[in-house]
Amino acid sequence: METKQLGKIGIFVSAIGLGGMPMSIANRPPESESIQVIHRALDLGITFIDTADSYCKDESDKHHNEQLIHKALSSYKGDVSQVIVATKGGLMRPNGNWTSNGNPEHLRQTIRASFEALGSAKPIDVWQYHSPDPNYTIEESLTPVKEAVEAGLIRFVGVSNFSVEQIKRARDIVDIVSVQNQYSPWQRQPENDGVLEYCEQQGLTFLPWSPFGGRRRHQDLQDISAIAKLAKEKGVSVYNIVLAWLRSKSAVILPIPGASKVSSIEDSTRAINVKLSDEEVQKIDRAT
Numbered sequence: 297m298e299t300k301q302l303g304k305i306g307i308f309v310s311a312i313g314l315g316g317m318p319m320s321i322a323n324r325p326p327e328s329e330s331i332q333v334i335h336r337a338l339d340l341g342i343t344f345i346d347t348a349d350s351y352c353k354d355e356s357d358k359h360h361n362e363q364l365i366h367k368a369l370s371s372y373k374g375d376v377s378q379v380i381v382a383t384k385g386g387l388m389r390p391n392g393n394w395t396s397n398g399n400p401e402h403l404r405q406t407i408r409a410s411f412e413a414l415g416s417a418k419p420i421d422v423w424q425y426h427s428p429d430p431n432y433t434i435e436e437s438l439t440p441v442k443e444a445v446e447a448g449l450i451r452f453v454g455v456s457n458f459s460v461e462q463i464k465r466a467r468d469i470v471d472i473v474s475v476q477n478q479y480s481p482w483q484r485q486p487e488n489d490g491v492l493e494y495c496e497q498q499g500l501t502f503l504p505w506s507p508f509g510g511r512r513r514h515q516d517l518q519d520i521s522a523i524a525k526l527a528k529e530k531g532v533s534v535y536n537i538v539l540a541w542l543r544s545k546s547a548v549i550l551p552i553p554g555a556s557k558v559s560s561i562e563d564s565t566r567a568i569n570v571k572l573s574d575e576e577v578q579k580i581d582r583a584t
Contacts (some may be wrong), residue, residue: 309378309380325556342565382454385407385424398425399431400440403440425438438470453473472500492545544577
């Protein structure tokens with residue numbers, strides 16, 4: 297598996313990661329199948345797994361995905377010492393909905409809960425503030441995160457759904473290694489709002505969430521003619537083309553496609569070998 301550096305911290309991870317969300321939200325697969333997915337990802341050389349405290353059905357199910365990942369890593373028969381798990385906090389799931397909660401005391405508590413859900417044997421590899429809460433300043437919300445780093449609960453910090461201005465403010469409080477914003481053929485805002493360019497300039501890893509458009513839109517990729525045609529020409533899936541397109545956009549991009557089936561993560565890793573020419577990238581750009 298090809299690798300790339302995470303931020304500027306000298307740690308290298310797989311150039312394609314695994315997104316854990318589909319294994320824990322509504323209509324999730326049985327736990328045994330999810331563990332098979334994670335184990336297969338590890339077999340294929342994936343060493344970066346993205347999760348969140350809110351990857352669950354509702355508030356009564358909080359930290360489900362983190363616990364699942366810990367169970368899968370603990371039961372894997374191979375070496376997991378190089379696996380980096382990046383989690384997030386700051387979203388709530390009341391009745392299955394998604395709401396922001398940047399209350400410093402809540403973040404203080406959920407960081408501790410994530411630390412325990414992931415096994416508490418070592419610090420959280422990467423903890424990401426999931427989404428800014430307008431009820432609290434960036435400084436207020438990230439203060440307990442800085443405290444957790446100093447206390448040895450967190451190794452590295454990332455942010456999610458942040459603008460360039462917000463990233464700069466965050467970096468005044470604590471060192472940042474990654475930014476996770478939405479980026480897909482339908483959502484290309486990182487190209488236009490300066491976030492991707494800023495990540496390149498500062499050496500921050502960019503993690504595009506929902507690269508295929510989510511559960512509601514991923515099947516629509518077949519309807520984008522440029523993507524469907526390239527997939528047919530190269531004998532790969534449309535998902536491979538999208539991942540290759542994202543990777544071609546910047547050296548700091550590390551896709552984290554979600555998976556709830558072994559076949560899905562097997563397909564995603566095949567994108568490592570898919571190369572697009574500048575002309576092919578431009579064709580996709582014009583079609584989206």
